Amino acid sequence: MTGRVIVVDDEAAIREAVQQWLQLSGFEVNACASAAEALALVDRDFPGIVVSDVRMPGSDGLQLLDRLLEVDRDLPVILVTGHGDVPMAVQALRQGAYDFIEKPFTPERLLDSVRRALDKRRLVCENRQLRQHAALKDHIEASLLGVSRPMEHLRRQIIELAQTPVNVLVRGETGSGKERVARCLHDFGPRASKPFVALNCAAIPESIFESELFGHESGAFTGAQAKRIGRIEHADGGTLFLDEVEGMPLAQQVKLLRVLQEKTLERLGSNKSIKVDLRVISAAKPDLLEEVRAGRFREDLLYRLNVAVLQIPPLRERREDIPLLFEHFAAQAAERHGREAPPLSPMELARLLGHDWPGNVRELINAAERHALGLSSPPPEGFSGQSLAQQMEAFEAMCLHNALMHCQGNIAAVMELLQLPRRTLNEKMQRHGLSRGDYLPAGSDEQA
Known part of the structure; x- marks a missing residue:
């Protein structure tokens, strides 16, 4: 299975058709006839997403969206409707919907949205796990x-x-x-x-x-x-x-x-x-x-x-650590000041990875605090002079590590997650010095 999806629709034929499409694509699916059934399956640690019809008796899809986001504001919710007027779509997106799909839709349109939503959910869950792990003071990590x-x-x-x-x-x-x-x-x-x-x-x-x-x-x-x-x-x-x-x-x-x-x-x-x-x-x-x-x-x-x-390696020699460290220190600063740290844009992330960080982690902490307070866009002035290729290499290494960690060394799962053929994945892992054995659960055998 490549992810969990809750499908909510009061029409049995549509509900079963969507369930079948998703299951054939390898997803674990829970089909629900009402908003109440779906809510009973979701908590803040739910590792999947929700696909819901908008027009339903009782609580409709927009009301379900509100209730789901109260449980977890980062939960991706895809709304589907046969009455796809533009005002409703705009309202749904403003309320926090991940995507809005009009009926009739093709399986490919739904699957594309589901895959993207699950990728986002995986990142959210992994980041939460990292933050929870960082809270365990008896671990060196x-x-x-x-x-x-x-x-x-x-x-x-x-x-x-x-x-x-x-x-x-x-x-x-x-x-x-x-x-x-x-x-x-x-x-x-x-x-x-x-x-x-x-x-x-x-x-x-x-x-x-x-x-x-x-x-x-x-x-x-x-x-x-x-x-x-x-x-x-x-x-x-x-x-x-x-x-x-x-x-x-x-x-x-x-x-x-x-x-x-x-x-x-x-x-x-x-x-x-x-x-x-x-x-x-x-x-x-x-x-x-x-x-x-x-x-x-x-x-x-x-x-x-x-x-x-x-x-101790300088920060410029371990650039793949920069996003994790920055997020950690920004979250700490935001908590101290009683606010939420604003998300990093792709441009800001690129600047973080491109900066030379002469002050190392101490400088990064300062930039993260300023970001949490909304005082400036990180990082401070200064550029490493690294080529685009070098910066992309650092980011690629971080993505490979995260995928291997998420999949616990399962190469087939990593290939599916990153959409890479095996030969390409092997070459990239070798280039970045990544070994599958470092990510296997304790007690696992080493057979690929």
Whole structure:
């Protein structure tokens, strides 16, 4: 079956004829003689569409349309009438009908409308599933959204490293989500119940850096009127995240190295050693090896920090993630402001995919919030210079991934959904690095 359709018509002959046409085309059909019967079959999670006659005793098709859209405003409803006057068609479309078909009509006209409506419904249901999935805080996909191969690879790396005690260096451009990755390494590991302590090394004045990192005793220096627990000690048992670690003063790099080697620290103004158990996750924008060569970073500390390295791909290298991320952040912003995010037009989507996003996800979040507030059309000024072919490739990869995910790796179903011959589909999957096995349900055999 390729989709579910509810057919509503009080005339049995027409109802049965339409049902037969749709069933012969592979659709699962529920035939109803009244609006009440149809309403009993529909809820917000109904995965299909409704085809209804307009002229019916009791509740007519326009009244049924209103009731259905109260249940789910995104449900496609196709209305059919033998009295196809233009005012009625306009009224139906204004009320939210997906399409309006006049009797007599050919099976081809109905099937074309049904297929398009079901495609729209599939996208709506898939987007809802993605949003529901993102609400599950105990899944890494909720914290690191993305359908691209680079993001799938990054999530796998995080899950593997989260279970280990090794220190990790996170590399990535400005706004790419380095702290989010660090947080996932903490949240999905055995230290999740312990503190996650973040420190931006570039934002702390050098004069107070030692006190901030290691703490101090009362009277340790002028103004130190009370004992203070430093960030390292506060992170005992958990994770210390050092953002922009390249900004740490050399003098404090030496002391941090000693903490990592000896697993003890001394507060400023004290000779007492305090045992600490922590994992250190660092983040840097520049190549720290270059910083070592320039004399701005200690080589021995670098080797302590980069036992494992995670590289976050910039947004321009995973363009197929842009629509999902934009929709997610726009929905979040709309909810915060008590409104609904306006839908993206094809032109706006093309601009999103064509933009270079130098500020990465942080810039995308800002554009999504402005879009949710109706302040501007996304994205901000700037263009990647990518050719049309390159942008179409990114969009094609996203469409293939979504189809494979929806069909759970069923190649025949993907061929039907995308209207592609098998050879073409195989070539496109190979070009985009997509494997059917990655989409099969758990426990499925690998036979095509």
